[in-house]
Amino acid sequence: MDFTIRKKLPHIAESIYPVMTALAIKHNAINLAQGFPGYGVDEELMQLVNKYMLLGKNQYAPMMGVPELRSHLADKMEELYGYVYDPNTEICVTAGATQGIFTAVSTIIHKGDEVIIIDPAFESYEPVIKFNGGKVKRSPLKPVTFEIDWEDIQSKITKKTRMLIVNTPQNPTGKVFTIEDIQKLRKIVANTNIIILSDEVYEHIVFDGNKHESIAKYPDLAERSFIVYSLGKTYHITGWRMGYVCAPKELMKEFVCAHQYQVYSVPTPLQYAISEYILKKEKYLELPQFFQEKRDFFLKCIEGSKFIPAPCSGSYFQLLNYSAITQENDVDFAKRLTVENKVASIPISLFYENKRQDNMLRFCFAKDLEDLERGAEKLHAF
Helix, strand or coil: CCCCCCCCCCCCCHHHHHHHHHHHHHHCCCCCCCCCCCCCHHHHHHHHHHHHHHCCCCCCCCCCCHHHHHHHHHHHHHHHHHHCCCCCCCEEEEEEEEHHHHHHHHHCCCCCCEEEEEEEECCCCHHHHHCCCEEEEEECCCCCCCCCCCHHHHHHCCCCCCEEEEEEECCCCCCCCCHHHHHHHHHHHCCCEEEEEEECCCCCECCCCCCCCCCHHHHHCCCCEEEEEEHHHHHHHHHHCEEEECCCCHHHHHHHHHHHHHHCCCHCCCCCCCHHCCCCCHHHHHHHHHHHHHHHHHHHCCCCCEEEEEECCEEEEEECCCCCCCCCHHHHHHHHHHHHEEEEEEEEHCCCCCCCCCEEEEECCCCCCCHHHHHHHHCCCC
16 A cells, blocks of 8 residues: 655654664674663673562553652762752653653644754754754854854744753763853843753763763752753663653653653663662762773774864763865765774764764764774774
8 A cells, every 4th residue: 555654854864873883783893883882781780670570570660660769869869969859750760861852842842932952963852853843943062172152052042942952961072061051051041931951861971070060950950951861871771771851840740741651651670670779879970980991092092093083071972083084074984984994983964953074973982992992993094
């Protein structure tokens, strides 16, 4: 039967992630493209999942998440950032951070509403805004330094602006918000009805003495914000699809209305396992050092190559400039690098509104040191 389908997202192309991953598999390339860990999960955590399965925790969880996990998440938020969230009404466990983002935007954005995002941006933001009838307005980071142009953001605010999406540490650039950034954000949204969606999935992956400036540290911002976190990123379990969202009661009430019809709840034994494992605070407090060692190792390995690293203060991605090698567009070069040199990366033009060419590729260093070393060796071929 021939179906004619009116596309809801006619201008949104297929995600580059499965494309590059499939290419890496086909050509047996080292996959430094997609952002998932290249090492195993802590056996203790896996045993906890088995434990709770055997204890019969296999039926639907409460819609917002098992109480024990939400309580521990509230404790963590207060301890790290000083903001007290009610675990019963202000924290919801989600099927990954991406679902949290989708649900938060769907909760707020109606047809004609404007949403400001920072360019380059994680690829999930624009489609969900358009899916809900919203209009995307992008504010580009400053070249080279990736500093935020707060004056430009201010100039884009209109009476139709309903949401501002921020991301720290930022994907793909590794930009980390400073206290000065936060103060400028506070000034911009004061006396407006703008809702903030703060994507903080890399909260524990910051380097060089930087600190994560969570929106939750600032009550005037937290009171107007959905803050999205990733348990998958924190505990190296991206395939479990687990995250959570914190928001004030009034916003969370509406969030849950959408959440219940999208996923209803998140796998029960996984939640119980995390609720016990999260008490081992060292597992996330040691992440900055863990990932900085990987970043520094990767940078050391590419020294002497023609790839030039960009500043990276957070996340587990490193941008490398290839201008000294070729002027071909980044999509073509990324594919050639995968096919001919057997190392996969992500072209960052696809994170930009107008597919801007900065001659940069994004490499994920959340991998075994052996893979990072082998990948770097292949980059020295140029």
